[in-house]
Amino acid sequence: MNTALRRRRLGIWAQVAVLAVICVVWIYPLLWIVSASLKDSLGVFSGGLGLLPGSPHFENYARAWQDADFGLYTVNSVIVTLGTVVLVVLRCALAGYVIARREFIGKRVVVGVLVATLFAPGGLTIIPVVELSDLLGLLNSRTGIILALAGGGHVAAVLLYAGYFNRIPRELEEAAIMDGAGFLRTFFRVVLPLAGPVTATVSVMTFLAAWNNFLLPLVFTFSRPDLRTLSVGMLAFRGTNSTDWSGLAAAGTISLVPLLLVFLALQRYFVEGVAGAVKS
Amino acid sequence: MSTMTRKAPAGGRLVPARRRGLAARIWAERWSYVFLLPTVVLFGMYTIWPIVSGLYYSLLDWNGLGAERPFIGLANYREAFGDPLFWKSLGVTLLIIAVTVPLRVALSLLVALVLNNPRLPLAKLFRTALFVPVVTTTAIIGVVMGFIFDPAGGPVNQLLLDLGIVDQPVDFLGDPATSLWTVMGVHMWKWFGITLVYWLAALQTIPVTVYEAARTDGAGGWAALRYVTLPMLKPFLIIIALLTAIETMQIFDLVLTMTNGGPFFSTLTTEVYIYQQAFAGTTPRLGYGAALGVLFGVFTLVFAAIQAVGLRYANRVRSSS
Known part of the structure; x- marks a missing residue:
């Protein structure tokens, strides 16, 4: 083996070693949360950097799940997230399809407005959204949270669908119409099933945004603690039990684990969704 | 489009x-x-x-409670321009951007170049590990980081004490001298992976044949990087810096849960200040909050436009010289 090649091999493994150390440090805080959730209160303070609990204390989970209502918050988060994902996928696919495929009066206006608001700062519309929801009786309800999460923005998802539908050969739709399928049937039976990869990307990105959203469920549940989602519940838990570290760690683990599992299973679509922002 | x-x-x-x-x-x-x-x-x-x-x-004097909301014209805006806390919050937001965005963009490019090497073992695993914080819930991370940086028993202080780096625990989030830097550090950690994936996506757009051609021309690793990869990444620098900066302006969740803008307003970002004015005060001031929101929205757009124009100009100067 010549020395140049050997030096390059060595260089590669040096890079691997450095990256490995960085990555361990990187995920250490997440491992610490899980570890702290299994220690007793004293163990969290005195344990220092050690991750292994002496004997696991699962009662932290019972405390978080029942006493701190994280069971309820989990249900709320699941309902809000699923509702938002379904609504976003449906409305964005429908809009993307007609924008890509149909010529109708007002199309330019619709596309123009969508694109123009792509860069409007999102978080600052919260005051009027609260006011409008209050007027419509949606302020203290999960439906209100879902509508607000699914209603604003998501322009990128519409454009993603439109771009994809543009590339589907027209012969497929024409064949469906020849077979006597109407507009609706053509879309739901032929076109939408073809957009599986886009639906997957839009679903995981929406899932992430909805599950992690904080400000909206926070201001929507000021007077209804029973409707809090996990992220809002965490802040409330610290407000009432700031010394219960192991309980808080258990609550944090309850909220983060489903998210990480979904991420690891569907990582490809997360990465594609994020990367899409650059490529377009 | x-x-x-x-x-x-x-x-x-x-x-x-x-x-x-x-x-x-x-x-x-x-x-x-x-x-x-x-x-x-x-x-x-x-x-x-x-x-x-x-x-x-934003033109109303409105506390959000009663139906009474008199029209006061531009008084909210006049107040905002004379409000030291509003200016302070803009300064904090800008400082966060000025420090974290260049660091994040540069460091993640470095890591992306290493990870993009097809001969690097475990590259996928490393990418996943660095991306994991991105998917976590910011509000949860903010609460948990309060413990991780706690002066009494938090793991970071334990480590610093054990290694003898400090004699006394550092009150990272309770001391105005360190709180903002701690928030920035956590923010960098949380979102580093997303900028990394941006760069990896940009690197994917460079066809393998370009590298092969460079190699036939006798370009080694560094020459290929200097004369092929980096020039081809240049157009992506604008968009990636812009995306990273705009994301950084929305640092609300992390700051609210980690420090709530304190101590002594040291981490008061504009979004947190708006939230406090509109929702968290003893008397909510929705009209004033809305005015601050409009100003911050304009500020965001202007900032993004300046950045885009500036970067494009810098690129043109560099490529013409």
């Missing part, structure tokens, strides 16, 4: 192209309007209307 606004060439095949009246043409495309309805209604309610009414609310 141009492909979507362009007239679909085969559209006429589905519906025979004939000269028709306006009503008939709309009727023929009735399903198109039905399909657009959910988006138009929801988008109108939750994006368009808030922008328009936010402008109107």
